[in-house]
Amino acid sequence: MVTTAANGESPSQRIARINAEARFRPTFRIDPLAFQCQAIPGQTVRFKFELHGGETPIDFSVQPVSLVQHRDGKVTAAEDLQDTDSVRLLTSTELRLHQGEVQEIEGTWTLPRDSGQFVSVGLLVTDRSEEPLSQKTTSRQLGVRFVTRYLLRLEADIRRANAGQGEIRLTTGGLVDRDGFAHVNALLWNPHDAGRRLHANARLLDSSNNVVINDVPLGLESRLHQPVPKRFELTVLPRSEVTLAAALPEPVFPGDYQLQIDVSDDRGDVTQQVFPVHVGRYDFQAQRSVVGRVLKSIQVHTSAIELSTLRGGNRLVPLSLKNQGDKPVSIRLVTQDRDGDEVSWLRVRPDRVQLAPRTQRKVMVTMNGHAGDKLDKYAELILYAESEAAANPAALKVPVAMLNDDRSHDPSVAIGKIQVSEHDPRIVILPITNHGTRHLTPHLIVTLTRGNEAPLICEAGYHAWLLPKESRELRFQLPESTSGIFKASIHAALDRSADPILSEQTIVLP
Numbered sequence: 001m002v003t004t005a006a007n008g009e010s011p012s013q014r015i016a017r018i019n020a021e022a023r024f025r026p027t028f029r030i031d032p033l034a035f036q037c038q039a040i041p042g043q044t045v046r047f048k049f050e051l052h053g054g055e056t057p058i059d060f061s062v063q064p065v066s067l068v069q070h071r072d073g074k075v076t077a078a079e080d081l082q083d084t085d086s087v088r089l090l091t092s093t094e095l096r097l098h099q100g101e102v103q104e105i106e107g108t109w110t111l112p113r114d115s116g117q118f119v120s121v122g123l124l125v126t127d128r129s130e131e132p133l134s135q136k137t138t139s140r141q142l143g144v145r146f147v148t149r150y151l152l153r154l155e156a157d158i159r160r161a162n163a164g165q166g167e168i169r170l171t172t173g174g175l176v177d178r179d180g181f182a183h184v185n186a187l188l189w190n191p192h193d194a195g196r197r198l199h200a201n202a203r204l205l206d207s208s209n210n211v212v213i214n215d216v217p218l219g220l221e222s223r224l225h226q227p228v229p230k231r232f233e234l235t236v237l238p239r240s241e242v243t244l245a246a247a248l249p250e251p252v253f254p255g256d257y258q259l260q261i262d263v264s265d266d267r268g269d270v271t272q273q274v275f276p277v278h279v280g281r282y283d284f285q286a287q288r289s290v291v292g293r294v295l296k297s298i299q300v301h302t303s304a305i306e307l308s309t310l311r312g313g314n315r316l317v318p319l320s321l322k323n324q325g326d327k328p329v330s331i332r333l334v335t336q337d338r339d340g341d342e343v344s345w346l347r348v349r350p351d352r353v354q355l356a357p358r359t360q361r362k363v364m365v366t367m368n369g370h371a372g373d374k375l376d377k378y379a380e381l382i383l384y385a386e387s388e389a390a391a392n393p394a395a396l397k398v399p400v401a402m403l404n405d406d407r408s409h410d411p412s413v414a415i416g417k418i419q420v421s422e423h424d425p426r427i428v429i430l431p432i433t434n435h436g437t438r439h440l441t442p443h444l445i446v447t448l449t450r451g452n453e454a455p456l457i458c459e460a461g462y463h464a465w466l467l468p469k470e471s472r473e474l475r476f477q478l479p480e481s482t483s484g485i486f487k488a489s490i491h492a493a494l495d496r497s498a499d500p501i502l503s504e505q506t507i508v509l510p
Helices: 011-024 285-289
Strands: 028-031 034-039 044-053 058-069 075-082 087-091 094-097 103-112 118-127 148-158 171-176 180-188 196-206 213-221 235-236 240-247 255-266 267-278 292-294 298-301 303-306 316-323 328-336 348-349 352-355 360-367 377-387 395-403 413-415 428-436 443-447 456-460 471-477 484-493 500-509
Touching: 011 034, 044 148, 058 087, 058 240, 075 118, 075 148, 094 103, 094 298, 103 118, 103 148, 103 484, 171 255, 180 196, 180 213, 180 235, 180 255, 180 285, 196 267, 213 235, 285 298, 292 328, 292 395, 298 377, 303 360, 316 352, 328 348, 348 377, 352 360, 377 428, 395 428, 413 500, 443 471, 456 471
Parallel strands: 034 148, 303 395
Antiparallel strands: 028 044, 044 103, 058 075, 058 094, 058 118, 087 103, 118 148, 171 180, 180 240, 196 213, 196 235, 196 255, 213 240, 255 267, 292 298, 298 316, 316 360, 328 352, 328 377, 348 360, 377 395, 413 428, 428 471, 443 456, 443 484, 484 500
């Protein structure tokens, strides 16, 4: 139901609210949607569902069905539908639910004697309210009639289940790109006639078997937006292959890794598998727009700093430093302009930091006084990092902007010709130059189309800063290798407020 605060609303707002409430009022309700119980193999249990009527009478038919699980984890009615062997309805298979009425669906469910630890079947409730209308006339009817069905589930956790549960296998595992960030993706195969309730966790190890990211709980793709802990409850039906997925909680940088996935149930470990993973230079580009790295072990957040004297701007911004390594790191912070000269308007405190292993701290970046020329200013905050584990010191440049000019700035951008990388045919390059006086945060989407084929969509930029007068080559990774002549439609969002630039080019993929 949609509601709006009534206090102070106009008559037209009140009428709109009433209409919205009427429009979204449910026509009926089923309670529960899933009948859950605990039982032993071969036991017969009794189930009950309640149907609560709304304002309109509805005709239903009820049918026991078998269930099938899809790769994303969703469960639907199987093609063969009927499951008359284990489910017996005690109420009618045809019912009419009147306004405000409560009716029950009751029956018995006999569990198989060779049950695994989890068994599930379904009841398919079909809305047949429209069928009598078509029977009132003998004339031929043309058009589309929608049939609404509701799948209720009977679920049983089996006590004293057979010890031999059968092998659960992880067939593939790796990292995939979703919106520019790294996500774990693995296929879990249950080849047996017994369902399973499981839990899965992943960890990422480097080439020396050091833990980089630990304890990442995995869930079914269809449940990634469910609240915790439901999100990570794995129910795998018999003879089903499902995808396990989760976003990595921390960035992953170029290099070779091992992805270890552990699957367990309430009794303990079920299976473990390790998959080699290679992260390329241009993989997971979005994380580079928010997190920087120096000496491989130090994460720097954020990757760019914006100070401002304008209304609503920040005059002080914290910079977070995190040591993920097992050795202490010494960091020195220096400010300079883009020509390498010292700047007087920027201050960082403290300017020297000693980070112990597995610790983090913040430094504060602020303006030193107020700039009187009312012009935007740019500088670099350079982090010099040294560690006994590294042969040479390393440096990271974090761009800093101080915005003083309150005039509106229209983006002035040149987008070059799209072309294929000479080193990798799966990488498409698009040059972009900022001719304006203020930094931009571009995000570009390239859609490749050819005839009636499915379009290829790739993204780059991910709102990383493009400084004034700076040129950059954005790299788009194609989702699959292909060849031929394509039309490239370019959608370029240059900042959070300006309208996107739309253009088209032609590209030849070898």
